Amino acid sequence: MPGTLSVIPGNYSGLPVIFTEAMEKQKTIKDIAQALGISTSTVSRALRDAWDVKAETKKAVKALAEKFNYEPNRLAISLLKRQTHTIGVIIPNLDYVLATMVKGIDEVALEAGYTVMVCQSDESYGREIVNTNRLLDSLVDGFIFSVSSETKVYEHIKKIQAKKKPLVQFDRVVNAIKTPIVRLDNIEGGYQATKHLIEQGYKKIAILAGPENLNISNKRMEGFEKALREHDIKLNKHFSIHCDFNQQYAYEATRELLNTRNRPDAIFTISDRMAIGAMLAIKEKKLNMPMDIGLVGFNNEPVTNLVTPSISSVEMFAFEIGKAAAKRFLEVLHSEEDLSDQEIVIKPKMVVRESSRRIPLKDIS
Amino acid sequence: MPGTLSVIPGNYSGLPVIFTEAMEKQKTIKDIAQALGISTSTVSRALRDAWDVKAETKKAVKALAEKFNYEPNRLAISLLKRQTHTIGVIIPNLDYVLATMVKGIDEVALEAGYTVMVCQSDESYGREIVNTNRLLDSLVDGFIFSVSSETKVYEHIKKIQAKKKPLVQFDRVVNAIKTPIVRLDNIEGGYQATKHLIEQGYKKIAILAGPENLNISNKRMEGFEKALREHDIKLNKHFSIHCDFNQQYAYEATRELLNTRNRPDAIFTISDRMAIGAMLAIKEKKLNMPMDIGLVGFNNEPVTNLVTPSISSVEMFAFEIGKAAAKRFLEVLHSEEDLSDQEIVIKPKMVVRESSRRIPLKDIS
DNA sequence: TTGTAAGCGTTATCAT
């Protein structure tokens, strides 16, 4: 919908805005100054406990400020200081993983006195652009960014950089854009999952990856291939499938896979939602997990524990990634050092559950 | 943590902020005016296509604006106009339901040219206050609010009203605060769920409700009681349980329930997460659903379809509620009418699944 | 058709 992309600066809605009569004006420094018969600059200094203000004056000012219910106007300060103490967060959706990451970002930002503006793009490239522009002209101090699965052109992201706004990428990152990055070690994640399946005796392992333009998709697949190579398992082209990042597509892809003559004996999906899709197809075929077929997902979402059989998955420490991203952002903002070639890489952890445990654990009582 | 509650106005982080040398100044109207040798007011008017500007001048101004990559400074405009085109959204968490509602809010807000600032309080009263204050002094144009389960005192919300900021409550609303409201018909939801259980032949129905201070909790229970009354089932005090709004507590409460001599033959939980908790306890007891015991949840989250047996649940149309809340907010903002005694009430819909279907459907082929 | 000037609320520089 290209129509919605064009934004008329300054007049977004077209609707009239009513200034309610009753709306009592918020008191300002000027009001205090007037009431006290002193100048605004003195008030300003008194309020901020400047050393060169008489104690007496300070007390009077503060008392009146209290009484007036005075609150400084952030807008005015922001305009003057050219910083809004606001972080723009662009994310592709609000699913479990991203929501968890946002919580992490939130926590750190709050602590540091920053407010977070979260814009979710619904995996739409167009909305991502709109959101970026909105936040850009809301004058956020910078961005913490995770691209949508649809995004293949990065002009809007480059625009952030052109405006010299601090920018940190997290989770779904674009390597073509040089910024500080906080992400999972996705190769390792794919590797761990696949290695685990191999160790459980699975020989014909398929992978359901996300769209090809998505970095995390390719990296997890890279880890998958690495594990196969290390164990001298030949790569079967038909077992490497790119499909859309959701349950339905994973279901369909799995159905096709299971209908081939030489069907896989294990499936690794790069998200838990996809694992659920795969599981539905597997159940439909009346195949037994983990005996007939193994299944491993990714993200370690709560749902993996709720289904039967429970689904093995790769824990990605979403909350930690969020926190790290926010911390890194604050560092970028407050340091002169160029951190744009630095990556913070979080190690994933394989969590084994019923869907892929053929060999019982011996060392558990 | 009362420490984090105190905010020093204007200096939140204490950290220094570096103005990068390379940071090329964003061009302003003044720059254009200077370059063209005309006044800023003419530029301002030209940019906004005022009638009283010569076509020629307009063209020149616009061309240069383009070339300069000019973008109006929202902060300055906001300061002048006293409105930020920003909506503050306060929510207790980012779980499925709220995330879905946020999507709805987002969609409407985006369309209307508003940017949304979402602050999630993690069910913490303290964080809710901090967030409210932050947004308040970020000068959002108003609030769309849903209280945390911990919130029992409403001074921070009253503060919003004292500042005459438009305020719409949605989903988890507080009746003590008089505002426009958008919510589910929770009584009806509780009623539908319970009536369904009764119709399936369950006689001893328990309810796991959330905390008592939560409106939705009490309303759903009210519906529950209404259905029982209508069917002449006596209320058993021990079957009405208030527990915390999460899986763990629901699990524990259910365990206790099932260990009583006269255990219930059906459980209605007012959220799906709680239903999951209940289900775990039921499975642990090796009771069969729906035969030995029936289970109905609330929210109709995707997970209800993924577990075995699938869980019956009450669909609450979260996305629609979000959209309606945003629409109502815009109405409040743009109209002089007082809408604060109006409620928009969305009707829920019972979705029957395996966990409570004892009587097979006849009219399905 | 264009320019001047005041103002939004604050801070900072320089006088006094």
Next chain:
DNA sequence: ATGATAACGCTTACAA
């Protein structure tokens, strides 16, 4: 210890 003034970037009477 305090005040006057300019500045942040923009809009808008009002004057020209």
